[in-house]
Amino acid sequence: MTATATRKYETVIGLEVHLQFDTATKIFCGCANKFGETPNTLTCPVCLGLPGALPVVNAKALEYAIKVGLALNCTINPFVKFDRKNYFYPDCPKAYQISQFDLPICSNGHLMIETADGEPKKILINRAHLEEDAGKLIHDNANNCSLVDYNRTGTPLLEIVTEPDLRSAEEAYNYLQNLKLTLQYLNVSDCDMEKGSLRCDANISIRLIGETKLGTKTELKNMNSFKAVKAGLEHEINRHEAALESGQTIVQETRL
Numbered sequence: 269m270t271a272t273a274t275r276k277y278e279t280v281i282g283l284e285v286h287l288q289f290d291t292a293t294k295i296f297c298g299c300a301n302k303f304g305e306t307p308n309t310l311t312c313p314v315c316l317g318l319p320g321a322l323p324v325v326n327a328k329a330l331e332y333a334i335k336v337g338l339a340l341n342c343t344i345n346p347f348v349k350f351d352r353k354n355y356f357y358p359d360c361p362k363a364y365q366i367s368q369f370d371l372p373i374c375s376n377g378h379l380m381i382e383t384a385d386g387e388p389k390k391i392l393i394n395r396a397h398l399e400e401d402a403g404k405l406i407h408d409n410a411n412n413c414s415l416v417d418y419n420r421t422g423t424p425l426l427e428i429v430t431e432p433d434l435r436s437a438e439e440a441y442n443y444l445q446n447l448k449l450t451l452q453y454l455n456v457s458d459c460d461m462e463k464g465s466l467r468c469d470a471n472i473s474i475r476l477i478g479e480t481k482l483g484t485k486t487e488l489k490n491m492n493s494f495k496a497v498k499a500g501l502e503h504e505i506n507r508h509e510a511a512l513e514s515g516q517t518i519v520q521e522t523r524l
């Protein structure tokens with residue numbers, strides 16, 4: 269990034285973090301919530317979405333969500349509901365995911381971070397909602413096929429969504445570090461990114477300083493370390509600035 273560009277543009281980043289809870293059982297059934305078992309051995313009619321199966325919410329998952337919500341200074345909403353998010357994909361046997369849409373369990377929180385200048389900064393958290401994880405696809409290139417493991421289906425997930433308050437890749441990195449420390453302290457997850465217990469997606473755009481409207485964003489998905497998030501964001505900031513400087517239009521897209 270050039271010094272001129274730094275003064276001219278402002279970076280706007282919002283983060284979505286998916287956290288797997290390490291409850292003994294899954295979120296809507298009694299199947300064990302375990303990583304690394306023989307594929308498709310931890311399933312039942314509920315997490316496979318068979319007709320007539322009745323999901324029953326795991327009280328521990330609710331308790332863990334409330335713990336995280338309180339630690340993130342959120343309002344814990346006394347009335348919540350679950351919604352069906354319809355999508356058809358082999359990792360989702362019901363063809364919908366149970367999530368929370370308009371009445372999430374936690375809303376309007378914040379987490380403090382430190383800026384590059386060492387100043388404290390409040391990052392607003394829009395919401396944290398409970399949902400179930402999908403199964404896992406394993407692409408077998410040797411046999412030219414894809415295999416699906418439903419052991420992960422129904423793992424309790426909390427999706428923690430910030431407002432677009434982060435102004436640099438470094439602030440995003442500091443937010444993730446602080447969030448992880450907080451979550452580890454609460455003892456609700458192993459927060460192991462290698463195992464996918466903690467996953468991060470980022471929305472990024474840039475705009476001229478003084479502009480209040482958000483620029484066109486790109487979404488970065490499936491980054492498996494905080495360093496990768498930081499490097500990915502830095503790359504995108506430079507790419508956006510170069511594009512705007514040369515008069516190109518940013519295309520809204522998801523980059524992996």
Ligand SMILES: [Zn+2]
Nearest residue numbers: 297299312315
């Ligand atoms: Zn099950």
